[in-house]
Amino acid sequence: MTQTSIKIVVYEDNPDLRESLSVLLGGSIGFELIGAFVNCEQVAKQIVELKPDVVLMDIDMPVANGLKGLKIIKQLAPQVNVVMFTVFEDNENIFEAICSGAVGYLLKRTPPVKLLEAIQDANNGGAPMTSSIARKVLQMLPTQQKVTENNDYKLTERESEILNLLVKGNSYKMIADKCSISIDTVRSHIKKIYDKLHVHSQTEAVAKAIHERIV
């Protein structure tokens, strides 16, 4: 297959670092730096014109920062793989970057070789990040602990089944049909569910069920 270079655009306000990156990418086979800018002010125009494969994005830049730039890129050209490249290692920045669609998150102390690997990786559908960043990302996911808490309500199997149907928007009558029981029985089960969850309406039960991941 024909191997073309990965087209890269860099956003970085530090002139020295920007120069270093230019030299690194310019001198490496398979990589092509097609733009390097001091901030994200013109990001929309630049992305549309240059059509990069991968964007290396600093976060802390004057005037228009990297998170803002990232969001604009993901709106205009969601297929572009944006890798954050920053000194920040706090949950807040990581979380926002990931949620905004960044595929990778590297720290500036990443050695050049690893940086090139990461860019290739991002281009091939991977998600390059240090494993300390990965650990932080994992902690953002819902944990099993929450999942275990909930069955404290000790719903019976039947009750859980009915609560599930309730959450999916079924009326008493629909539940009765689906479970092949009378509507009065459904009523009876739901009364018990309300007791156990300490709620007094479908709405509350559904909200509680979803939030506490009972369903």
Add this chain to the structure above:
Amino acid sequence: MTQTSIKIVVYEDNPDLRESLSVLLGGSIGFELIGAFVNCEQVAKQIVELKPDVVLMDIDMPVANGLKGLKIIKQLAPQVNVVMFTVFEDNENIFEAICSGAVGYLLKRTPPVKLLEAIQDANNGGAPMTSSIARKVLQMLPTQQKVTENNDYKLTERESEILNLLVKGNSYKMIADKCSISIDTVRSHIKKIYDKLHVHSQTEAVAKAIHERIV
């Protein structure tokens, strides 16, 4: 500082692979294999007695599989770093493993050197995983796209406010009080909300609101 070996327990039903891992770990400085088992039947007892630093856990094992074992370990000894080691690359298994507290997720085709690196990594608070796995994990997080999608329903401010109150379990009457409007107005707003969300009951509206993060 004093450098002690990383104590490792392996769960793997394939005898050949188990033997290979024993040889690899036994012959590597800084690693100490303190147990290797065919399944998770005795996992509770084994973990308590052996007190490993890292557990390498296959998923598909007869009788008691790796996800089950993982959950038991995280309940008994949450400080143990469990790395999944499997051929499965589907979202379902990855998601369940991560949510149950696995810190890493490796595929069986991982080369031995990388495997040792990953174990060290897990032991040092990292989260070793291939970058294709990482990409899948990222997709499990709430994305900015979803956050933007939802206002596609174009609820007015008032409607959003009322939907929020609904989700919190308020009845029409309570909403009327809190918003200082008549109950008929609440009704009217809710009718419009149902139209926009394409639902026909509180329950459905609440479920949709929560799932699509409108609230």
Add this chain to the structure above:
DNA sequence: AGTTTCATCACCCAATCATGTGATATTACC
């Protein structure tokens, strides 16, 4: 000036829900 959107309110009616009270049958456990 005309149109659209929004928030407000009113009335009606049928469907659905919440709650109480009580009964029966099955299963499991002591």
Add this chain to the structure above:
DNA sequence: GGTAATATCACATGATTGGGTGATGAAACT
């Protein structure tokens, strides 16, 4: 054999909700 938990069903009553129709005033836009 007695007890407790579970699932089933029935009846009753009042409150709440869902849908329809329509009206008014304010703001925004054309």
